[in-house]
Amino acid sequence: MTEPSDTPDRHDHDPGGSERLTREATAHVAVLARLALTDDELDRYAVQLAGVLEHAAQVAAVDTAGRPPTAHPFALVNVLRPDEPAPSLDPELVLGEAPAAEDGRFRVPRILGEAP
Amino acid sequence: MSVDRAGKSGVRAPGGGRAPGTVRAPGSVRAPGTVSALGLADAVRAGELRAVDVVDAHLAAIEALESSLGCFVTVTAEHARRQAAAVDAEVSAGRDPGPLAGVPVAVKDNLCTAGLPTTCASRILAGWRPPYDATVVTRLAAAGAVMVGKTNLDEFAMGSSTESSAFHCTRNPYDLDRVPGGSSGGSAAAVAAGLAAMALGSDTGGSIRQPAALCGVVGLKPTYGTVSRYGLVAFASSLDQVGPLARQVADAAALYDAIAGHDHRDSTSLGEPIAPCRPAVDRGVQGLRVGVVRELTETDGVEPAVRRRVLEAAEALAAAGAEVSEVSVPELRYGLPAYYLLAPAEASSNLARYDGVRYGLRVDGDDVADMNARTRAAGFGPEVKRRVLLGTYALSAGYYDAYYAQAQRVRTVIIDAFARVYRQVDLLLGATTPTTAFRLGEKLDDPLSMYLSDVCTIPTNLAGHPALSVPFGTDDAGLPIGVQILAPAFGEATMVAAAAVLEAGAPATRPPAVAAPTLLDATGHSGHPASQPGADPQSGAAPQPGVPSRAGTAGQPGTGSQAGTEGQTVVSKAGGAAPGGGRP
Numbered sequence: 001m002t003e004p005s006d007t008p009d010r011h012d013h014d015p016g017g018s019e020r021l022t023r024e025a026t027a028h029v030a031v032l033a034r035l036a037l038t039d040d041e042l043d044r045y046a047v048q049l050a051g052v053l054e055h056a057a058q059v060a061a062v063d064t065a066g067r068p069p070t071a072h073p074f075a076l077v078n079v080l081r082p083d084e085p086a087p088s089l090d091p092e093l094v095l096g097e098a099p100a101a102e103d104g105r106f107r108v109p110r111i112l113g114e115a116p
Numbered sequence: 117m118s119v120d121r122a123g124k125s126g127v128r129a130p131g132g133g134r135a136p137g138t139v140r141a142p143g144s145v146r147a148p149g150t151v152s153a154l155g156l157a158d159a160v161r162a163g164e165l166r167a168v169d170v171v172d173a174h175l176a177a178i179e180a181l182e183s184s185l186g187c188f189v190t191v192t193a194e195h196a197r198r199q200a201a202a203v204d205a206e207v208s209a210g211r212d213p214g215p216l217a218g219v220p221v222a223v224k225d226n227l228c229t230a231g232l233p234t235t236c237a238s239r240i241l242a243g244w245r246p247p248y249d250a251t252v253v254t255r256l257a258a259a260g261a262v263m264v265g266k267t268n269l270d271e272f273a274m275g276s277s278t279e280s281s282a283f284h285c286t287r288n289p290y291d292l293d294r295v296p297g298g299s300s301g302g303s304a305a306a307v308a309a310g311l312a313a314m315a316l317g318s319d320t321g322g323s324i325r326q327p328a329a330l331c332g333v334v335g336l337k338p339t340y341g342t343v344s345r346y347g348l349v350a351f352a353s354s355l356d357q358v359g360p361l362a363r364q365v366a367d368a369a370a371l372y373d374a375i376a377g378h379d380h381r382d383s384t385s386l387g388e389p390i391a392p393c394r395p396a397v398d399r400g401v402q403g404l405r406v407g408v409v410r411e412l413t414e415t416d417g418v419e420p421a422v423r424r425r426v427l428e429a430a431e432a433l434a435a436a437g438a439e440v441s442e443v444s445v446p447e448l449r450y451g452l453p454a455y456y457l458l459a460p461a462e463a464s465s466n467l468a469r470y471d472g473v474r475y476g477l478r479v480d481g482d483d484v485a486d487m488n489a490r491t492r493a494a495g496f497g498p499e500v501k502r503r504v505l506l507g508t509y510a511l512s513a514g515y516y517d518a519y520y521a522q523a524q525r526v527r528t529v530i531i532d533a534f535a536r537v538y539r540q541v542d543l544l545l546g547a548t549t550p551t552t553a554f555r556l557g558e559k560l561d562d563p564l565s566m567y568l569s570d571v572c573t574i575p576t577n578l579a580g581h582p583a584l585s586v587p588f589g590t591d592d593a594g595l596p597i598g599v600q601i602l603a604p605a606f607g608e609a610t611m612v613a614a615a616a617v618l619e620a621g622a623p624a625t626r627p628p629a630v631a632a633p634t635l636l637d638a639t640g641h642s643g644h645p646a647s648q649p650g651a652d653p654q655s656g657a658a659p660q661p662g663v664p665s666r667a668g669t670a671g672q673p674g675t676g677s678q679a680g681t682e683g684q685t686v687v688s689k690a691g692g693a694a695p696g697g698g699r700p
Binding site for chain 1: 244245247341384386450452453457464472475485486487492501505506508509521523524528532563564578579580
């Protein structure tokens, strides 16, 4: 699998505002999202997502001049607590729920030595 | 079922219709009769009822009705009996087990329970046993409550009908062909049918209030940050909030009081002390300014029957001394489109953790990325895939500003609009959901029409405010209607005061078609405050003590909940296989 670029640029861009999510763009987003989708799924989601995006595009019509973006209802910053040692989760218990573990660590497929 | 207007006077249904014989729990102790959860707790604390009998009666009701309703993913019978025995031991020793002593509570299956399966109704987490309890689960136990099971939900809480559960559908106790709403559909249906006295849900865009409305129970979405989210499996972190569902306002208020408050394990938890809500039940609404929101009442999609009930609720508040006016907040209409960019964007990021490495499912692949992609393709259902794709798209380079950042600015516009209107009024009133319960499968193939059922609940989440849905009559078909009360941040107590007034003034309704004998007290009262039991032989499940309702009519009797197999995820299809589900 080759590393995808960040921009899903294969879509129809209609300057009139109605942007359609094409099957190709959906396939590209699926790669970014690490979802191995079937052809049937791609066909179906491309149509459904285009419909939802068309609705969501209404936000573009809202006058937001001078309004900062809100990421959280109450912007708490620098939430700190005293640095006191406390017991952690039992590693055996945690690793016992993993799909694969070895020597106290999560076991994953080989990473090093692969083609980029 | 038809609407009985007799209750409009504000008087609860009289205690006539005494059932032939009272409900007998195993051991022949009268239970779990006392219909309010707080009434049960009082009886347990006073030693009049044993917690183990209360829980056994509810487990028996689950055994009898679960195959029809499909409320649970996992029934935690042994765990519940252990907790109940501990409560009884406290009482015997002369200690107070807590304000919710012996109350059977159902917990949405996206809240972590140590050593007990927590699935989020997803294949990707099927069989996973969390190594710790969610803070709200710990607080429930500390208050003396007894957890009877983990309830079904839309996969990862993404949905409005509980049909996107990877395991089975949940059915509406008022009409088995209809959805209970979602995503906390299992919790709402379990409470409505009397399988639990109260329940926990989570609300990201309406997932407590919408199913509460569709199932005829009370649902409260608290102010963001007042209830710990430690151990709540994350969906959209700037919106998610845990809250109570109950049959009565006072019970919901008491459950909120038990779970609210600062938690150092949740960095979004607010430090301020939380004022208790329960005392507000008797406060009344004299002099409160209430605005009926045109956009939550008159909008195109709002059915006439729902609109009528909202206006009747406004009259009831006015009659109780509130100053009621009509207000308009046009900006609310942008809530839905903004939400369906923001929530999926956050979800696509939060769900990146399901990569086949640390927990849950793994499907092997050629390399790590291939393993990730195959695992997620096999583990996620269609709605989760849609939202992950949508969110990934909205966050991708070239679209971030046009979609995600613009939606965040629209969120500010909505917050400012609420601030404007709350300078004029103390509370807002509107519909909880535009329609009553829709049919199973009706909206499955049209995501946008499904999303529209949250149009009235979403703005609250964007603002981080509290809101509550309280049952207020039915439509002509007898399906429950919920009225939504909205308040500014930390307005829970005011909301509860108004909800209690509406509860007392609500039109009389009948109990659900499928309901447990647990809904009856010794006098044959239904657990639904304004209901009239025993009037309809067709739906006469509730008034037949000891007869487990229509368990055999819709599902397979005697199968289903497997209440004895601790920690085994219920995989019975008896709750109804998803119609047109399109599962992988």
